Amino acid sequence: MDFTVKSARFITSAxxxxxxxxxxxxxxxxxxxxxxxxxxxxxxxxxxxxxxxxSATPGKTRLxxxxxxxxxxxxxxxxxxxxxxxxxSEQEKWGRLMEDYLSSGRVSHIYMLIDIRHAPTELDxxxxxxxxxxxxxxxxxxxxxxxLAKTKRRQAANAAAKLLGAPPxxxxxxxxxxxxxxELLGRIGAIxxxxxxxx
Ligand SMILES: Nc1nc2c(ncn2[C@@H]2O[C@H](COP(=O)(O)OP(=O)(O)OP(=O)(O)O)[C@@H](O)[C@H]2O)c(=O)[nH]1
Ligand SMILES: [Mg+2]
Numbered sequence: 001m002d003f004t005v006k007s008a009r010f011i012t013s014a015x016x017x018x019x020x021x022x023x024x025x026x027x028x029x030x031x032x033x034x035x036x037x038x039x040x041x042x043x044x045x046x047x048x049x050x051x052x053x054x055s056a057t058p059g060k061t062r063l064x065x066x067x068x069x070x071x072x073x074x075x076x077x078x079x080x081x082x083x084x085x086x087x088x089s090e091q092e093k094w095g096r097l098m099e100d101y102l103s104s105g106r107v108s109h110i111y112m113l114i115d116i117r118h119a120p121t122e123l124d125x126x127x128x129x130x131x132x133x134x135x136x137x138x139x140x141x142x143x144x145x146x147x148l149a150k151t152k153r154r155q156a157a158n159a160a161a162k163l164l165g166a167p168p169x170x171x172x173x174x175x176x177x178x179x180x181x182x183e184l185l186g187r188i189g190a191i192x193x194x195x196x197x198x199x
Contacts (some may be wrong), residue, residue, distance in 0.1 A: 002186075002189065003071065003185045003186060003188055003189025003192075003193070004185070005046050005047060005069055005070065005185070006046065006070050007069065007070055007071060008046040008048060008051055008067055008068070008069050008070075008075070009067065009068055010051065010052075010065065010066075010067055011066040011067065011068050011074070011116050012065075013063040013064065013065050013066075014063060014064045014066065014068050015063050015064070015097060016100070017100050017101075017104060018064070019065050020064070020101075020104070020106070021074075021089070023106050024068070024072065024073050024074055025072075025073060025192075026072075026073035026074070026100050026108045026191055026192045027073065027074040027076060027106050027107050027108050027109075028073070028074070028076065028107075028108065028109045028110070028111065028191060028192075029076040029078055029101070029109070029111070029113070030042060030073050030075070030076065030077055030078060030086075030108050030110075030111045030113065030126075031078050031098075031110055031111070031112050031113070031127060031131075032080060032112060032113030032114060032124075032143070033080050033081050033082040033083075033113075033114075033115075033121065033123060033124060033127075034058035034059050034079075034080030034082055034083040035056075035058040035080065035083075035150070035186065036080060036114065036115050036143050036144075037113060037115075037143040037144055037173075037175055038052075038061065038077055038078065038080060038113055039052035039053060039054040039055075039060065039061055039077055040052075040054050040143075040175035041113065041141070041143065041173065041184075042067065042075055042077050042177055043175065044076075044175035044178065044181060045075070045181065045184060045185065045188075046067070046069070051067060051078045052065060052067070052086075058080065058083045059079075059080070059083040059086060061077055061078070061079045062079050063079065063097075064076060064078055064097065064101055065077040065078075066076070068093070069163075073192045076107075078101070078117060079094060079097070080092060081098075081123050081127065082121060082123045082124075087118065098130070099130075101131055102131075102136065103133045103134065105147050106134050107134075108136075108137070108191060109136070109137050109138065109139070109191050110128065110131055110136050110137070110138040110139050111138070111184070112128065112131060112138055112139070112140050113141045113142075113143050113173075114139065114140065114141070114142055114143070114160045114161075114164065114170065115142070115143055115144055115160075116142035116143060116144055116145050116147065116148055116153065116156050116157055116160060116170075116172060117144065117147055117148060117156070118133065118160075118168075119160070119163050120160060120163050120164045124164060125164060125165065128164050128165065128166065138172070139171060139184075139187055140160075140161045140164065140166055140169070140170035141170060141171045141173050141180070141184065142157035142160050142161075142170040142171065142172050142173065143173050143174075143175070144175075144176075145172040145174040145180065146155070146172065146174040146176045146177050146179065153172040153179075154172060157169075157170040157171070157172040158167045158170060169185055171183050171184055171187075
């Protein structure tokens with residue numbers, strides 16, 4: 001499905017549920033471990049360099065960041081997990097923040113990101129378990145595809161999904177080269193403007 005990002009703007013950062021913006025018809029959330037490329041993926045999808053803040057140091061995104069696309073639906077950047085240097089209090093805060101958010105009933109779809117080069121971690125499996133528990137539709141995305149030879153990407157993306165315990169398919173994505181961008185945009189299109197059905 002043809003879908004283009006015509007506009008994208010930052011709305012707000014939220015910690016508590018009371019700070020979430022007014023819901024829209026659709027909300028697509030991006031989850032994954034720290035440094036996997038969540039903020040970069042948002043920038044690449046939107047064709048904007050600095051919309052979401054990225055960093056080579058894990059743990060950059062600490063709050064839930066809401067971006068409004070096409071004045072219509074939210075794309076949501078979530079803080080990553082598995083940041084080894086994070087103190088316990090910070091990890092507990094993360095758990096509460098995620099639980100509140102995922103149980104809010106706002107999330108229409110989750111993009112769960114995994115690094116195409118590495119086997120999913122225990123925390124990835126736990127995150128995937130939450131997604132299944134809350135029954136939220138999801139798409140798996142294997143990030144940093146540019147770090148692997150083209151011929152190895154498809155197999156590696158699928159293997160990562162399989163190791164997570166999911167059906168063996170993940171979109172191979174690179175924020176550097178734009179690989180996988182059209183596919184993800186198409187999937188967004190299918191979520192936010194599903195084909196009309198005859199009544
Ligand atoms: N080569 C390559 N590097 C990437 C890609 N995506 C992200 N990176 C790099 O990975 C690092 C982390 O990217 P972020 O987008 O900040 O990661 P994040 O998942 O938002 O991290 P947290 O906010 O800490 O959870 C940065 O140095 C990015 O430049 C990619 O597709 N290819
Ligand atoms: Mg981030």
